[in-house]
Amino acid sequence: MATKAVRASRSSRSAGRRHPLATVALLVVGLVGTGGAYALFTSSATAETSVSAEALVEEGGKLFAANCATCHGLNLEGSTQGPMLIGVGAASTDFQVGTGRMPLAYSGPQGEKKPVQFTEEQIQALSVFVASKGPGPAIPADMYLTGEGDVSNGAELFRVNCAMCHNVAGAGGALTEGKYAPGLSGVTPKHAYEAMLTGPQNMPVFNDANLSPEEKADIITYLKYLDETPSVGGFTLGSLGPVSEGLFIWIFGLGALVAITVWLTAKSN
Structure with missing residues (x-):
């Protein structure tokens, strides 16, 4: 009886055991x-x-x-x-x-x-x-268009590469033969980057060997800073620089002094 039981137990274990290749097949x-x-x-x-x-x-x-x-x-x-x-x-x-x-x-x-x-x-x-x-x-990829780069580096790069045409404040300026460098206020980051990359019209091409993508992103950050930061000096007179400011003083400042002088002289007479 014991022998039969042992044989039956071995037979049941053999029947329940997986084939060695079953795991490989699965x-x-x-x-x-x-x-x-x-x-x-x-x-x-x-x-x-x-x-x-x-x-x-x-x-x-x-x-x-x-x-x-x-x-x-x-x-x-x-x-x-x-x-x-x-x-x-x-x-x-x-x-x-x-x-x-x-x-x-x-x-x-x-x-x-x-x-x-x-x-x-x-x-x-x-x-x-x-x-x-x-x-x-x-x-350009969106990662370069966030306007969250280095604003001081962007200002320096803009002054060296762009300000001679676009003005240091991005107000634009006249060129030869009726052409002009447009003002950059309100220009979208994507279009600013594309302009640097492709050099439309009279603008030179700033490829990645001239200005790296990170440097272009810094310039875009500076342009964003100009758009969002009010002038600390008050009325900007178009941000066209000392020529427009001098002309304003010459015409309106001296004109006002002449008018006051004439008025005082007429009153005294």
């Missing part, structure tokens, strides 16, 4: 299932992104043909009316169209800032379309 099934699901998800996401990019390029191409090709050519090759746009990148397109400078209202020494003609979605589509025709500067 791992293989799990890995295959997980990998397949990941591959399916990734391919779907990639397909959706590709379709979205293709849709933007197609939409941007239609907008470009309707609004820009007359001057810049259907293939961005340029013409006597406008420069070639191959290789200018998304940043240049976003700046020019996003500030209303393009399409031009009329031919002149430089494009005037005016109300924007397109929606944000249309501007994005145009930027993607132009960028698809040749590599160029991309739209």
Whole structure:
């Protein structure tokens, strides 16, 4: 009886024991299932992104043909009316169209800032379309547009690189042949960064070798400081510097003294 019981116990343990390859088989099934699901998800996401990019390029191409090709050519090759746009990148397109400078209202020494003609979605589509025709500067990352950099370093960089045209207070100034450096009050961080990166019109290009992204962010911080900080000296007279201040004193100050002198003389007589 004891022998039969021992044999029965061994037989039951053998029946309940897993095969040595069962664990390996389970791992293989799990890995295959997980990998397949990941591959399916990734391919779907990639397909959706590709379709979205293709849709933007197609939409941007239609907008470009309707609004820009007359001057810049259907293939961005340029013409006597406008420069070639191959290789200018998304940043240049976003700046020019996003500030209303393009399409031009009329031919002149430089494009005037005016109300924007397109929606944000249309501007994005145009930027993607132009960028698809040749590599160029991309739209800056949000991390450089917060306005939370080093304001003192930004002020120094602005004074050295920008103040000779835009004025140390960003009020703008006249250039040659009817051109001018625009005032920078109220310019969005994205457009300020894009202008430094692409050098629109007479402005030089400050690529990342000239000014690093962090230094551009510091300059944007300084411009934000100018916008938010009131003048400690009172009336700014347009922040145009000592020439405008001297002219104001010459005309109004001396004029007031002459008027008071004339009035006192007339009263005494």
